[in-house]
Amino acid sequence: MAIQTIPTQVFTDQRPGTSGLRKKVGVFMQPHYLENFVQALLNVLNASDASNQALQGKTLVLGGDGRFYNRAAVQMILKLAAANGVARVLLGCGGILSTPAVSAVIRRRQAFGGIVLSASHNPGGPDGDFGIKYNAGNGGPANETLTEAVFARTKVLTELHLSNAPDIDMDRLGLQQVEHMQVEVIDPVADYAALMRELFDFDLLRGMFNRGFTLRVDAMNAVGGPYAKAILEGELGAPAGSVVNAEPLEDFGGLHPDPNPVNAQDLIAHMNAADAPDFGAAMDGDADRNMVLGRNFVVTPSDSLALMTAHATLIPGYKDGLLGVARSMPTSAAVDRVAKALGLPCFETPTGWKFFGNLLDAGRVTLCGEESYGTGSSHIREKDGLWAILFWLSLQGATGKSVQDLVTSHWLLYGRNYYTRHDYEGIAVEVANALMADLRAALPTLQGRAFGQRTVSLADDFAYTDPVDASVSKNQGVRLLFDDGARVIFRLSGTGTEGATLRLYLESYEDDPVHQNEPVQAKLTELAAVAEQVAGIRIRTGMTGPSVAT
């Protein structure tokens, strides 16, 4: 075994997006592409103390969602880590760790940080996407300062430091060695399951299943399967077969592991059938997202956050109440109403889980959520799919109410925020950028403008000043806020790998119970027309409608 120094050429496209660096597998498989990014990351981490050897004696956590290229990437990262001074790596067995599990392991074992190999909800396989991101010692996604430093480093990188040690056996639990670095292959589920036991009343949940409660959890052939099987079926006694598509596959068996009403149609069909189980849920590629359903009923992520906030004290882990809540800007304002009623601080952040990190670390919030099927809490620093499933199971167990009853009684009390997101995918980048630029330029003329019965009370480009470290994030999305509580928001996705995706978020508020059970898209047609009038999406893109409406 020896450590080698190998010259390398710069890649200019390694700027991390909303959540790490995501590219087509073919891009990642170019010689030195992955190596360069990891080397740049290790250089930046080493430079975080004056010795320029900050990783000496430190432990990193490593694992991914099992998608194509996961295993090869693990071996490569171990060789780079060993050559760059890392003392110890905790590696999920088989190279597997869900994103929430990485966060849990970093925190429980006080690791220096962790590397997550995932492109999350993006499709996998040789023609799909791959991704990598770094999580810091708090267990959360690296902040923008760090990701920008890594990007800057990738642009000046000249050499790689790499061990030529043989591959380790990543399927064997226990200790192995790469150079002087110890690799401990760990059970991917154990730490995470221990954390769930601390938060939820497992006896209550066991009792529910004993009495015949049924559920269907679709793990979408992604990394959530082993966690859901071990906890729901193994520990809590849910009937065998409750977790479907439970084995992580390199190409997700062709499924698109993005749990929403479009990609989780099979689950929706089961939940709409005559013999539907009591509860349904799905998780995404790396098991940090969740989708929650009752019989014949889909819960929007925004409503999910609002209900969790309203009922949190029913859950042992939150019985003493919440410190505050946070939602990303495009997420509906449903949770704001609950926070106001409970007297809780409520924060509005840019899209990206990393923006919740400071608020959680500073003890300003306990629950966070996003419209993109993400909810989580201070138990880790990532959103958490299975946690959300356990939370909703617990709500049903503690109240004896069905999912639909819980949500509709919530609307009666707080009103309903009708909500949808329209995605226009695969737009030419120049067209998308021009559309956003023109919208920004038009903001002064939109302020105060009337559209039918509604008037724009605020037209702006969302900017966020972090209340903890005062860092400022600008250009986070164009917002039209109306005088009746409706909102129209435009932003470009930061997670796609092909062209640009325009996201259009539409929301209106309804406090009249008579009108709280109408079809969502129909209810929001008028706002969609306003968006079209203002942005000319169809004319500019040549698309006749959104590619996905959730």
Ligand code: G16
């Ligand atoms: C990531 C981020 C989320 C964000 C979502 C969508 O989720 O962690 O915070 O809401 O992408 O981002 P965008 O609208 O920019 O595509 P994940 O599950 O992909 O890691």
